[in-house]
Amino acid sequence: MGTSAPRLDILAPLSGWLVPLDSVPDPVFAGKMVGDGISLDPTSGSLLAPVGGVVSNLHPAHHALTITTAEGVEVMVHVGIDTVMLKGEGFFPLIEQGQQVSAGQPVIDFDLDLVGRKAASLLTQIIITNGETVARMQPATGMVDAGKNVVLSLQLANGKDVLQAVVGEPQLSADITIGNPAGLHARPAAVFASKAKSFGSDIQLLLDGNEANAKSVVAIMGLSTKFGDKVRIRAQGDDAATAIAELTQLLNDRCGEKADEAPLAPAAAPAAAQQQDSDTQLAGVGASPGIAIGRIVHHRLQEFDVPEQGKGANVEQQAFARATEEAAAQLDLVKAQLTDPAKQAILSMHQELLQDPDLLAQTYTGLADGKSAAWSWRAAFSAYSARLEAQDNALLRERANDIRDVGRRVLALLAGVKQASLELPAGSILIAEDLAPSDTASLDPSKVMGFCTRTGGATSHVAILARSLGIPAICGISQSALKLPEGLQVILNGNEGTLAIAPTAEDLAAAEQEIARLAERRASEAKSSMQPAATSDGVRIDVVANIRNAADAREAVAKGAEGVGLLRSEFLFDNRDTAPTEQEQAAEYCAVAEALGKDRPLVVRTLDVGGDKPLSYLPLPKEDNPFLGLRGIRVSLDRPDLLRTQLRAILQAAPLTKLHIMFPMVASLEELRAAKAILAEEQAAAGVTDVKVGIMVEVPSAAVLAARFAPEVDFFSIGTNDLTQYVLAMDRGHPQLAKQADALHPAVLAMIALTCEGARAHGKWVGVCGGLASDERAAPLLVGIGVTELSASTPAVASVKATLSRWSLDECQQLAKDVLALSTATDVRHYLNQHAR
Numbered sequence: 001m002g003t004s005a006p007r008l009d010i011l012a013p014l015s016g017w018l019v020p021l022d023s024v025p026d027p028v029f030a031g032k033m034v035g036d037g038i039s040l041d042p043t044s045g046s047l048l049a050p051v052g053g054v055v056s057n058l059h060p061a062h063h064a065l066t067i068t069t070a071e072g073v074e075v076m077v078h079v080g081i082d083t084v085m086l087k088g089e090g091f092f093p094l095i096e097q098g099q100q101v102s103a104g105q106p107v108i109d110f111d112l113d114l115v116g117r118k119a120a121s122l123l124t125q126i127i128i129t130n131g132e133t134v135a136r137m138q139p140a141t142g143m144v145d146a147g148k149n150v151v152l153s154l155q156l157a158n159g160k161d162v163l164q165a166v167v168g169e170p171q172l173s174a175d176i177t178i179g180n181p182a183g184l185h186a187r188p189a190a191v192f193a194s195k196a197k198s199f200g201s202d203i204q205l206l207l208d209g210n211e212a213n214a215k216s217v218v219a220i221m222g223l224s225t226k227f228g229d230k231v232r233i234r235a236q237g238d239d240a241a242t243a244i245a246e247l248t249q250l251l252n253d254r255c256g257e258k259a260d261e262a263p264l265a266p267a268a269a270p271a272a273a274q275q276q277d278s279d280t281q282l283a284g285v286g287a288s289p290g291i292a293i294g295r296i297v298h299h300r301l302q303e304f305d306v307p308e309q310g311k312g313a314n315v316e317q318q319a320f321a322r323a324t325e326e327a328a329a330q331l332d333l334v335k336a337q338l339t340d341p342a343k344q345a346i347l348s349m350h351q352e353l354l355q356d357p358d359l360l361a362q363t364y365t366g367l368a369d370g371k372s373a374a375w376s377w378r379a380a381f382s383a384y385s386a387r388l389e390a391q392d393n394a395l396l397r398e399r400a401n402d403i404r405d406v407g408r409r410v411l412a413l414l415a416g417v418k419q420a421s422l423e424l425p426a427g428s429i430l431i432a433e434d435l436a437p438s439d440t441a442s443l444d445p446s447k448v449m450g451f452c453t454r455t456g457g458a459t460s461h462v463a464i465l466a467r468s469l470g471i472p473a474i475c476g477i478s479q480s481a482l483k484l485p486e487g488l489q490v491i492l493n494g495n496e497g498t499l500a501i502a503p504t505a506e507d508l509a510a511a512e513q514e515i516a517r518l519a520e521r522r523a524s525e526a527k528s529s530m531q532p533a534a535t536s537d538g539v540r541i542d543v544v545a546n547i548r549n550a551a552d553a554r555e556a557v558a559k560g561a562e563g564v565g566l567l568r569s570e571f572l573f574d575n576r577d578t579a580p581t582e583q584e585q586a587a588e589y590c591a592v593a594e595a596l597g598k599d600r601p602l603v604v605r606t607l608d609v610g611g612d613k614p615l616s617y618l619p620l621p622k623e624d625n626p627f628l629g630l631r632g633i634r635v636s637l638d639r640p641d642l643l644r645t646q647l648r649a650i651l652q653a654a655p656l657t658k659l660h661i662m663f664p665m666v667a668s669l670e671e672l673r674a675a676k677a678i679l680a681e682e683q684a685a686a687g688v689t690d691v692k693v694g695i696m697v698e699v700p701s702a703a704v705l706a707a708r709f710a711p712e713v714d715f716f717s718i719g720t721n722d723l724t725q726y727v728l729a730m731d732r733g734h735p736q737l738a739k740q741a742d743a744l745h746p747a748v749l750a751m752i753a754l755t756c757e758g759a760r761a762h763g764k765w766v767g768v769c770g771g772l773a774s775d776e777r778a779a780p781l782l783v784g785i786g787v788t789e790l791s792a793s794t795p796a797v798a799s800v801k802a803t804l805s806r807w808s809l810d811e812c813q814q815l816a817k818d819v820l821a822l823s824t825a826t827d828v829r830h831y832l833n834q835h836a837r
Contacts, residue, residue: 006071010152011103012144013050013077014042014124018151020139021125026081029125033194034076037127038139038151042079045112048147049101050126051075056098059084060224061182062091062108066129067101071156074129079110081121084182089479090114104147114433126151133157171240173233173247179254183225188255193220195250201237203247214247277478279502284452284477285742286497286829288466289776291514292450293503294429296488304408304415306374313367320363320373323413324354330409354406374414381407424448429492429499431481445469450492452477452499466494467774470795474499495777495833522799529560529798533790535783537808542789543801544601546769550591556794560801563600563658565717565791566769567592569607569646579618579642585649593656601658603717603769603791604650605696606675607642608632608664618642627731632665632698637674647682654688662694662717667701672712696769698722703751706758716759717791720770724748742825743772749785749820749828756786767791776803777832783809784816806837 019039024030029039053069057076063083066076079091090111095101116122128134136155144151180188196203196214203214207223207230214220214233225231231251235243250256277283310316359380366376385403424430424444430451435443450472466473472494484490484501491500491511500507533543544565545556553564572580572588589604596602609618610631618639636643653659663675672695683689694715697703703723706716720743725731727748730741742748752768759766767789772778774796782790783804792800807815815835822828 006156008051008069008071008073008154008156009150010050010075010126010154011048012040012146012149012151013048013126014040014046015044015144015146016040016042016124017143018139018141019123021127024081024123024125025121028191029078029081029127033191034078034125034189035127035129035131036134036137037125040124040126040144040151042112042122042124044146045110046106046146047077047079047108047110047124049103049105049107050077050151052101052103054098054100055095055107058093058095058097061086061088062093063088063110065093065095065107071133072130073133073154073156076125076127076129078125078127079108079122080115080119081123083115083119086115086118087182090118128152128154168236168238168240170234170236171244173244175230175232176248176251178225178227178229178231178251180225180257181227183227183229184220184223184255188257189220191255192247192250195247196243199235199237199239199243201235201240201243203240203243204234206232206234277480280500282478282481282499282501284474284497284499286494287475288450288469288471288473288494290450290470290472290494290518291511292429292472292492292494293508293511293515294427294449294490294492295425296431296484296486296490297424297428298482298484298486299430299432299435304374304378304411304417306378306411306415307372308375310367310370310372310375313370316367316371316373316376317364319414320367320377323373323377323410326413327406327410328354354410359403372414374411377407377414378411429490431477431484433482443469445471450474450494452481452492454479454482467771467793467796495836497829521802525798525802526559528805529801531560531801533562533801533804535804535807535809535812537810539809541783541804542601542767543797543804544603544767544789544791545794545797546773546791547592547794549588550595552794553592553595556797557596557600559794560797561792561794563596564592564602565767565773565789567602567604569605569650570609573607573609579645582645582649585646586652589650589653590656593653593659596657598657601660602653603660603662603694603767604653605662605664606633606636606646606650610635627725632696633663633671633675634665636663637671640678643675643678644682647679648686651682651686651688651691654691658692659690660692660694660715662696662715664696664719665698665722666695666709667699669705669708669712672709676712697751697755699726700751703755703758706755707761708758710759710762710764713764715765715767715789716755717767717769717789718752718755718787720748720752720768720772723751723770727751740825742829743770744778744828744832745825746820746822746828749781752782752787753785753816753820760786765789774800776800777836779803780807780812780815781819781832783807784812784814785820803837 017040019041021032021037021039022030024039028034049067051067051069051073053067053075055065056068056074057066059065061084063080063086064076064078066074068074092109093107094109095107101107112122128137133156134154135157138153140149140151140153178184184192193215204211205214205220205223207225210223211234212220212223233244233247235241237243362380362383363373363376366379367373371379381403385407424447426447428448430448432451432453434453434455435451448471451466452474454477455475472492474492474494474497477499481499488501489503489508491503491507493500503511533541535541542562542565543560544563545552545561546566546568547553547556547564548568548571556564567589569585572585593602608631610629618635630638647661650659650661661679663672666672666675676693679693683691692714694713694717695702695709696719697706697716698719699722702709709716724741724743724745728741728745756766765788766786768782768787769791772782773790774792776796776799779790779800780803790800819828819831822831
């Protein structure tokens, strides 16, 4: 009788749906260059060992590991596609390389939501990398539970491999520089190993005294190569010379990986300027200035356990209807307690989402299939938000966040769970991955001393919120912040972007003194906020406010604003089914004008919408990149009927105030002239002549051609938030890039300087209405560059005016000269902090 071949069962390392390997959207895995196996679309975030054995490789990015069994089978688990680019973010290894593990033992935890948002895909590959040890493989199908179901049944090969005798002397290549930005991770390693296997010679890859079998993906990854490493190839056999030549060329070609397919290693930052994580502090980006002492309160999303199968379509439909009605009622109660129209508008949008036909259709499809209401609703809003988030622009991602937010509200009702509200004790320092819109709408500034978020940067919506609340904040804080113990006393420095996590008694005393000094300073600034803004040598600078409505205008004037530098007219067009009439618009514009009076300026920006922030009654074509499509003035010129109606309404406010009209996102003189022609016709019809006309400088072309635009406008207003993302080609809402989208980047400052230079040559003034105008540290810099109007958030008006009073114009100009010579945003921020007054 023959001896049956040994068998080995591979357990599911995660729960989820099994997917054939050849359908994975990655040619290296789908082409089985790494090896054969199966893929899994996960629903859990704790990776279990699929077999018992030794962890023969744990990738430095912690997204992949290989376990070698007692039978010599190498089982690799690779979480997600292109997850090497995350450089370990969101992954938490529970074991070490070389450790013995048992089947079903937890080996890596990972943040399912974070990795899902940032990676190309969550599909997880379970692969046998040394296929010669397997005679036959039977993959499973369908849904599996982690550690319980078998995903691969292996029939192992009988007998031992006979090593080919190698002949000849070993041959050695010259040094080869690794050009792959993330080193030889799974994909390039698989390509290299696949090519090496085509040669009969014994081939080794050498790095710093270590060597790896060049025909083993696991061994190559085990070298942990990095960008710029020098490696050599050693080969021994009949075809050694050919192998070295072809493999050398393959490495020089980065194994087919394009230079931009993985992130470059971060450049070394200036030691004096760059804040780094340490045992005593964590670093991020200073989003709102100030210092706060408080105790950590974490805000984490609730988990809901919901049944998949329903109790019958009628029962589930009734439950769903009750839950959506109750959710709408909850939102009404919250709205009634709010006074900020912007926050009320957020919750109105949530109520609209409860009736969104696409969401409802997807939900009822699930109910028709016998699923529970909770299961169907969760699947619907999760899929819907994921599709929007995949569009990769900030505004759609914020809409995705809205959907998740309202989705969880209904889910809590269906699950019979009281949704945890953001109730914070006094003296809280809030730590969160991100803040949901309804959370930000309900924050109590009297209790929140400051907050840190993992996502966002200096121009993100969270940063803008923090400045509007007047509390210190940090965005882009280290992942480690999410693991800090609840109640830990910390010091948050929004100026430097640091969180002191082990403050000494001396640190706390110094911080308390600084907070007291700042409080005394703020009180003094508030008392003098009604004085005209000027430098210490008497040069007048207009400090005005960004507003949405008449209530905002009255508050701004009461806190020292000398007018309005930006009235966002979009508030009239949002959250409605039809465009506002001329009469509706005129009433609002006139109310703002009356709040300001005849002696203060009012700058009204015409409608600024587009494919990235659409209106339901203004259908626009779907665009691959709405930020570069129909947006701002382009939409108005495409719909002159809307523009004419708005201009007629705005002109009715002319007798009541010093009226200015500005057009958004102007990129060419042709656009400006077309808009001015329409305005001239409406002015002639209305008999209104005393109106100033300007443009927003938000795209590089407007800054570069400022000297050409200047003869045809009365003023420029720089929108630093959009200008930053267009100059740097960085979406300020992008999860990986937002931290770098900094308005103090030297390239952005150079664009501001170009604008001022062009305007000055023709006697025109330049204002700044973006987030940078609210940063008191940047105020003297902007004035030194040539800006004569700063349109800030209302809470920042007093501090900006006070800061300017401490600098002479000559000092501002010298500061600008020094800063414009710096090379990085980090250098600029450090320099401004050093010279703050």
